[in-house]
Amino acid sequence: MSTATKGSPIRWVPSLYLAQGLPFFAVNVIAQQMLISMQVPNEQITRWLGVLSLAWGIKWLWSPFLELAPSKKSVVIVFQLLGAAGLALTAIALHLPVFFVVCIAALSLVSLASATHDVASDGLYIASLDHKAQAEYAGWQGAFFNVARFVSAGGLLILAGSLEKSIGVPAAWTAIFLMLAAAMVLLGLYNAWSLPGTRNVPADAGTAADVSRTLWHVIQDFLRKPGIWLAILFIILFRASEGQIQTIGPIFLRAARDLGGLGLTTDQVGWAYGTAGTIAFIAGSIVGGYFAAWLGLKRAMVWLILAMNLPSVAFVFLSTAMPTNFGVIAAALSLEMFGYGFGFVGVILYLMQVVSVGRYQTAHYAIGSGVMGLGMSLFRTISGDIQVALGYQNFFLWGLACAVPVLVLARFVPLESTPAAAPVAPPQVAEV
Structure with missing residues (x-):
């Protein structure tokens, strides 16, 4: 493994794992609260969010095939932006007559993109850092994943509750999901600049x-x-x-x-x-x-x-x-x-x-x-x-x-x- 990166890993490890956490908590925490506010029945919420969570349970099935991509960096960026697209579609869906069906479809895109991004981002981290650097920056991984938890389950829910009272439920959650989509776009653009290049990615995956x-x-x-x-x-x-x-x-x-x-x-x-x-x-x-x-x-x-x-x-x-x-x-x-x-x-x-x-x-x-x-x-x-x-x-x-x-x-x-x-x-x- 090489430690050759674009500058210090501190420039890209925090943003990489913040981008790993935000879509995960968007599906598993924020979406549930949004559906409760939209008065979707309990059994429908749990059934479909349970189905969406399957992506993280089966990601190992397609994870080996990601080695066939030109680089792990390209996979990371693509799936960060796909996650952003799914979050934006969720925001738009809240104003449609069949909002629930379209929301679940959009959140499916988010969950699949997020699960795939998990594999690619962890692989990029391992391939770009030697064992010593992996240990040194492991704490930053967990810290910024939990920053995503604080932002999502804390700050954004608190903001959503305030917006529900001032602009109404659909508009409030539209704003929240658009914020998440914008954050993922910004992280994708930043990571396109900051992440390590492709020279450390093996080319012999077969x-x-x-x-x-x-x-x-x-x-x-x-x-x-x-x-x-x-x-x-x-x-x-x-x-x-x-x-x-x-x-x-x-x-x-x-x-x-x-x-x-x-x-x-x-x-x-x-x-x-x-x-x-x-x-x-x-x-x-x-x-x-x-x-x-x-x-x-x-x-x-x-x-x-x-x-x-x-x-x-x-x-x-x-x-x-x-x-x-x-x-x-x-x-x-x-x-x-x-x-x-x-x-x-x-x-x-x-x-x-x-x-x-x-x-x-x-x-x-x-x-x-x-x-x-x-x-x-x-x-x-x-x-x-x-x-x-x-x-x-x-x-x-x-x-x-x-x-x-x-x-x-x-x-x-x-x-x-x-x-x-x-x-x-x-x-x-x-x-x-």
């Missing part, structure tokens, strides 16, 4: 047929691992509770009190989730990592699974007590996000230290994380129908019950760390 054969061998090797089907079940069920709670929780917060919700405004959700919640999530992730390192994965796993279900506990409390004090609500949501960040470490370490070990470690890590994403998409997709059938309070109790199977499985799947395993950088995205 033909599409060669890539397909290699991909098939990688998949076969993954499926031949001892106990892999039990491992796949464990990965899928690990986020069964949290995936559903993270989907229905924000809808519950916005739902009117006479419908069983807390009746929060868009800007209040932005303050609670995008600011305090994001800080709690980051803190939980850091503490969870040190906790797992202290105890070891095998001894820590039960505690990590229990922490992963703090979101269910928080929402059971909120749906039972129905507090009106915003400070109490924000505190409960901070506990939820801390538990989410803390517990999520468990599945990431399981993928790194158990599932991905072997001949194709990096590729198998990508497949394992894709399986996790597919499970998340499944539970997001069905969560709305379950909530409509059970009501909010019973739904959150159901979320608690979903923790039981994975606790049982934790006694049967291998959880020993493998010392020979090389470290693999965890994904910047925790929600998918």
Whole structure:
């Protein structure tokens, strides 16, 4: 690997990972709040946003073919601009009679562009920096991905709530998505200047047929691992509770009190989730990592699974007590996000230290994380129908019950760390 770049990496790493985060949170956070404000039924919101999230779960299927492009830089820029186009189309769609159908189509473009951009941007980072520089700038990756979280789940939701009150719901969200589109265009233009050139990109990727054969061998090797089907079940069920709670929780917060919700405004959700919640999530992730390192994965796993279900506990409390004090609500949501960040470490370490070990470690890590994403998409997709059938309070109790199977499985799947395993950088995205 080479460190030959256009100037210092500080000129392009922050903008690259800000551009990675903005479309992700546009689909997975902002779009949900927009659809709630547009009064789309719960089951429709969860079903279609669950489908959209599939892109991040299956991106490993086409990721090897990106090596056939002239350069990783060209792929990054193209998909940043395609993401901008999808965000702009979403803004326009809000004023059409069939806005929901067109919005979902436009957001599909955003999700596919974002998932592909994830692969290309990570590949560009790895190909352009040597191991020392990769380590030095890894913190900037996570920092600016989380800047995107702050901007999206915090600042833009707070702004959207204010605009809803002054210019109306459709106009407010049109402004928000146009801002996101403009930001992605500006980032694309800046990155076209700042990103490293193509000289570091290998030119021997082979033909599409060669890539397909290699991909098939990688998949076969993954499926031949001892106990892999039990491992796949464990990965899928690990986020069964949290995936559903993270989907229905924000809808519950916005739902009117006479419908069983807390009746929060868009800007209040932005303050609670995008600011305090994001800080709690980051803190939980850091503490969870040190906790797992202290105890070891095998001894820590039960505690990590229990922490992963703090979101269910928080929402059971909120749906039972129905507090009106915003400070109490924000505190409960901070506990939820801390538990989410803390517990999520468990599945990431399981993928790194158990599932991905072997001949194709990096590729198998990508497949394992894709399986996790597919499970998340499944539970997001069905969560709305379950909530409509059970009501909010019973739904959150159901979320608690979903923790039981994975606790049982934790006694049967291998959880020993493998010392020979090389470290693999965890994904910047925790929600998918």
